[in-house]
Amino acid sequence: MANLNVADIQGFVLRGYNFPFARYLLLELDGPQAGRDFIGQVIPHITTGQRWDNGKPQSTVNIGFTHKGLVRLGLPDATLLSFPVEFFQGMKGRKEILCDTGRNACENWDEVWRKDVVHVWLGVNALTPAALDDRCAQMERILQQTGGARLQQAQDAKAVFIDGKATSKEHFGYTDGFGNPDFDGPERHSQPGQGKLTKEGNWVPLATGEFILGYPDEAGELPVAPVPHLLSNNGTFMVYRKLHENVAAFRGYVDEQSSQYAGGKEKFAAKMVGRWRDGTPLESSPDAADPALAADPQRNVKFTYGHDPDGARCPLGAHIRRANPRDSAGFNGQLVNRRRITRRGLPYGEYAPEGAPVRDEDERGVIFMVLNASIFRQFEFVHQQWIEYGNDAHQGSDKDALLGNHDGKGRFLIQGSTDPLNPPFVCARLPQFVELRGGDYFFVPSLTALRLIAGNSVDPR
Ligand code: HEM
Numbered sequence: 213m214a215n216l217n218v219a220d221i222q223g224f225v226l227r228g229y230n231f232p233f234a235r236y237l238l239l240e241l242d243g244p245q246a247g248r249d250f251i252g253q254v255i256p257h258i259t260t261g262q263r264w265d266n267g268k269p270q271s272t273v274n275i276g277f278t279h280k281g282l283v284r285l286g287l288p289d290a291t292l293l294s295f296p297v298e299f300f301q302g303m304k305g306r307k308e309i310l311c312d313t314g315r316n317a318c319e320n321w322d323e324v325w326r327k328d329v330v331h332v333w334l335g336v337n338a339l340t341p342a343a344l345d346d347r348c349a350q351m352e353r354i355l356q357q358t359g360g361a362r363l364q365q366a367q368d369a370k371a372v373f374i375d376g377k378a379t380s381k382e383h384f385g386y387t388d389g390f391g392n393p394d395f396d397g398p399e400r401h402s403q404p405g406q407g408k409l410t411k412e413g414n415w416v417p418l419a420t421g422e423f424i425l426g427y428p429d430e431a432g433e434l435p436v437a438p439v440p441h442l443l444s445n446n447g448t449f450m451v452y453r454k455l456h457e458n459v460a461a462f463r464g465y466v467d468e469q470s471s472q473y474a475g476g477k478e479k480f481a482a483k484m485v486g487r488w489r490d491g492t493p494l495e496s497s498p499d500a501a502d503p504a505l506a507a508d509p510q511r512n513v514k515f516t517y518g519h520d521p522d523g524a525r526c527p528l529g530a531h532i533r534r535a536n537p538r539d540s541a542g543f544n545g546q547l548v549n550r551r552r553i554t555r556r557g558l559p560y561g562e563y564a565p566e567g568a569p570v571r572d573e574d575e576r577g578v579i580f581m582v583l584n585a586s587i588f589r590q591f592e593f594v595h596q597q598w599i600e601y602g603n604d605a606h607q608g609s610d611k612d613a614l615l616g617n618h619d620g621k622g623r624f625l626i627q628g629s630t631d632p633l634n635p636p637f638v639c640a641r642l643p644q645f646v647e648l649r650g651g652d653y654f655f656v657p658s659l660t661a662l663r664l665i666a667g668n669s670v671d672p673r
Contacts, residue, residue, distance in 0.1 A: 214396040214420045214427065218261035220446045220658045222274050224335070224556055225424060225583055226261035226397055228389070229272055231337035232371040232378035233344045234558050236452075236579065237351060238324055239332040239361040244286030244668075247331075250360025251275075251285075252666035254334070257350070260659060261398065271338035271347040275662070276450050276654030278302060281331030285665055290672040294438040295655070298588045299449060303652045304328075309592055311600040311617050316648040322454065324365040325650025332361060333452060333654050367454070369558035369579045374565075380491075382559050383457045383576050384614075384645070385481075385566060387491035387506070390513050391536055393552040396420045405513030408549045409539055415514070422585055423554055424448055430549045435585040438655075439672040443665075446658030450556075451582040451591045453651035455615075458572040459564060462645045473626075474635050483626045483637075484613045486530030493532075498525040498634070516540075523627035524634070529607045531614045534598045541604065551598075553590050557581040577649070587653055618642045 218226065241247040259272035277285070279300050283292060298306055304318050304325075312318070318326055334351060338344035348366070355361055371378040380389045394406040394417040407417040408430075421429030425437040426445030437444035470480035478501070482488040488501035495515040497505055505511050517533060517540040520526060526533050533540070541548050561576025584590035597603075600617060602610040611617065613624035622642025628635045657665065664670045 214398065216261070216398045216420070216424070217446065218263075218398050220660055221261040221424065222656055222658070223259040223261045223272060224274050224337075225448050225554075225656060228392065228556060229268075229337050231268075231272070231339055232373075232558075233339070233341055234335065234337045234369045234579075235344055235348050236367040236369065237332075237334040237336065237348065237363055238330045238365045238367065239334060239355070240329040240364050241281055241284040241331040241361045242359060244284065246358055246360040247285045248360070248666050248668055249358040250354060251662060253354045253358055254351070255659065255662050255666060258659060258662065268339065270340070270343040271336060273347065273351065274335045274656070276333045276335075276452075276656040278331055278333075278652050278654055280328065282655065282665075284331055286668065287665070287670050288672050291438055291440070291443065291670055294672065296436055296449075296586065296588060298592060299653050299655065303451070303453075306592065306653075309596050311596065312648055314617055314619050315644055316617050318650075321648065321650035322365070325454075325652065327364075329364050330652055333450070367560065367579060369560040372559055372563040374563070381563070382578055383459050383561065383563060384462050386485055386487065386489050389555070390487070390491055391532060392554050393418055393422070395423050403509055403513060404511075405515060409516070409545050411544065418549060418552060422550070422552060422590070423583060425585055429585060430546070437585075440670065443657065443661045443670055445660070447661055448583050448585060448656050449587050450654040450656050451580075451584075451587060451651070452654060453580045454560075454577065454649040455580050456575075456577040456647045456649050458643070458645050458647065459574070459576060460570045460572045461643045463566070463570065465643060465645075469637075469639050473637050475633050475637075479633075480626075480637075483527050483530060484624065486526045486532035494526040494530065495520060524629040527624075527626050528605045529602065529610055529613060529624055531612055534605050534612050535594060537598070537605070551590055551593050552584075553594060554583040555580070556583060577646070583656070613639070613642060615646050616642070616644075618644045620644070 257273045336347050372381040380387050382388045394402040396417045402417045404415045407415050419430045420427035421435050425447050470477040473480045482494050486494050490501045491506040492501045493515050516538050557579045559578050564570040582591045599612040599615050602608050610623045624639040626637040
């Protein structure tokens, strides 16, 4: 257990809140002084990593800044220049690495992201819509009182509700939110399957420095971080991507292809992701969903791919196998341990149950957020090498079936076995199921850093 100052770390860095409602306020900062006044007033509202001994609060508030935002706040040049280059360039500037071309190109993003006006991400989560509105109204009053920033867009997000209950489903119908790395944090019990594998085959938490600046990482080094250390320690970096889901195209493709596939529709859908739609890992239960297994935290992320080198149970190109290859990437897992990402975020748009009319143009998808100490080494590597390129998964130039920038030319191979209900199967002409609608890279400072910024006392010397 690491000795972390949880009151200094923003809460969502340490845990997923699991609130059903969220609004991401995308703000453009005004001049430096008014911007700093705004931050000064927001600080008392920021949710930290302190325990919720009296139960969950009604709502939470967290904050992050783009590099342009930090420039607008008047941080010293020596500090601004000390940030990692990918953060300085921002997501738009990294389009080649991320393969954000074609339908994912910036010309197709929401206007707010095209215009480069998002300096601050203010993330509000809440238990109810009323609590969300209250907290956002409070934030807007601070905006008005200080004149420090303008609201450019309010992005709503919410859990998919089925029969009146919030679920962890996303719009393609899969249960999401199982796999997130355990790292050495405050009093966290680790869950088997979430951290790293020891040589003896036990799961232990990853080093804190993979996710929080100022602590040793898996290489035993301090992550690259801006100066002064008071500004970077206990902070991290966040990737925000608004991912539109073409639900009609996805359902149409699954129906069409699975009609030729002997394993049937649900197995076909499971092969694409590596989990049955209820979350049962295909690797642990290749022939059928197992609701008891899916619901058991001791088992639902505890699996490896080492005994399935040919992808007979879980295809080599399935989404979760590509995004976290676990033990199958060699080097005793050490390569994978340095490529883990913490996922946050929620779906947006109205859920259309299977069978209900859907159109690809309808506004629905996932606000996908990633936390990591190095956007370059962690998120960008996963996205470029494992999602958009297929080599590491022995899939040639095949991209991730679910996420790849396919544009009608994608391919996905289901390896299969000699079992007649588990045959090899080739999917061709994959349309693009997920399209990028914008986003950026954010620095998520500690509370100490926020006070330094608000007080104009960031001193890199
Ligand atoms: C609309 C977009 C996306 C959808 C619908 C989606 C869907 C899913 C689903 C259903 C799971 C299985 C649940 C779980 O294991 O937690 C999953 C896991 C995961 N996804 Fe995605 N995903 C999306 C985007 C992405 C992106 C862009 C990345 C990374 C660049 C990513 C990385 C991961 C990782 C790391 C896991 C956990 C794998 C594990 O630890 O076993 N996903 N995703």
